[in-house]
Amino acid sequence: MTISEKILSKKVGNLVKAGELIITEVDGVMATDTTAPYAIQAFQEMGGGQVWDASRCALIIDHAAPAPNERIANLHTMMREFAAQQHIHLFEIGEGICHQLMIEHQYVRPGDIFMGADSHTPTYGAIGAMACGVGSTDLAAVMKTGKIWLKVPETIRIVCHGPLQPGVTAKDLILYLVGKISISGATYQAVEFEGSAFENMTVASRMTIANMVAEMGGKTGYVNPKGLQLDYDFEAVFPDADAQYIQTLEFDVRDLGPQLSIPESPDQVENLEPHEGQAIQYAFIGTCCNGRLEDLQAAAQILEGKKVANGVRFLIAPASRSVLLDAITDGTLQTLVAAGATILNPGCGPCVGTHQGVPGNDEVVISAANRNFRGRMGNPHSNIYLAAPTTVAASALEGKITHPKKYA
């Protein structure tokens, strides 16, 4: 059995196989300020009452936080009121990004089935949970019933033989793999990542990998738990040796270099080198993909004692308050601010184009986020390149796309 088949079989109490339609209980749900207002409205329209289990629900204000206008402020109020009525925990502005918080606060654990009203919910496959993105009405239905119907997914197995070169990061690897699989290559399917390239990865790096399953169209994804370390005891779910995969893809990534996703789709991935020298006006590190301490530390290592180029805005949004505190304590933030970075409050930052730094017409952004669709950051007349935090930091120093090895 695949990891999805094992997790779902255990939950429903009998063996289920890829392709079957099932109804399963859910271990946890969450919604954000983009999706919660419609979910709350749908929940009330379904008859209201109390949610099935308030301790398994979370609401997070992260996408447009603090509220940039009165319309959004009132949606936040709606969330706070619903949370209070239902005794659901609400994560306030500045606490961080939904996905980071669900893992940090153990709302999700290995082997869980989790539905999040955000497309990057598969991030929790970093710790071996079956986590799927859903929309607001599906979320409302889970809050009401504690259940969801779904099809047991087929699985694509991606084996990567490492180790990666020094200075080449999990982000470079997942960009490379998104380029190979394409934006639609895993639609309706699960993805399992395994092999020596992943085994020594931190939880943070595993989150970067599982996060971009969304950019393959995947329903959920897992980094094989071999080598996974958490600060609590857990039972890891491994696939069986004879698991049936719809496809197995193998890559030797020992010589992989830094990767770049070029405008305007995350799967338009190329080696960095041909794009070196491309002028940029705006650099951004943050998001559920790359806003963690190791990402900020990697940037600080490059920026140490240097200044961001004239004419470049460099914005950094830590993924959570805990990441921010750690970056203050270890001096990372001191280095980043001294180099000229602007620190935003923990949250989604400018990734969704709602607040906190919209690019101007014809401007070029280099970002450590996961999406560069046209208009993503709020202006359809700008262009976004996606890269590892190391590449973003090196590019901010020079005002042009720059290979991070120059500052290694």
Added chain:
Amino acid sequence: MEGKAHVYGDNIDTDRIIPGKYTKTLDTASLAAHVLEDLDPEFRHKVKVGDILVAGDNFGCGSSREQAPIALKVAGVGVVVARYFARIFFRNAINIGLPVLEVPDHDIEAGDPVTIDLEKGEVFNQRSGKRFQATQLPKVMIDILNAGGLVAYLKEHGTYQLNEE
């Protein structure tokens, strides 16, 4: 169901359907006012109630925002036809009562008058006189669509029913 076809390409993402900056509202008319803004700014002016949106592969990829199918529905789109859909968009559309049909093969061009039989999953192009078959939906999705969406379905049934009989 009958309408004029508006034809677009592959991988139309949710940022193109409704940019993130417009999604934070419960005013669905304001969503419709910006539908497909960065893909075809004229669409919202030329779409008529009941028209058919036709796309290629992976329609609705990207975000989980339900505002995407809501914007299309409120703008007047009667059905979305695509070779296939991104999965969250597909569920969201059915859940809010916007019919979506996966039609792997068809000859529909922009402006073609198209007749849709949702019960049979049949798409008829009046210009060419050809009929095309959509992929069969699971029964639970047909039931949700027939109820008018997931809210109405759950009010009626209380919970999900999967029995295929």
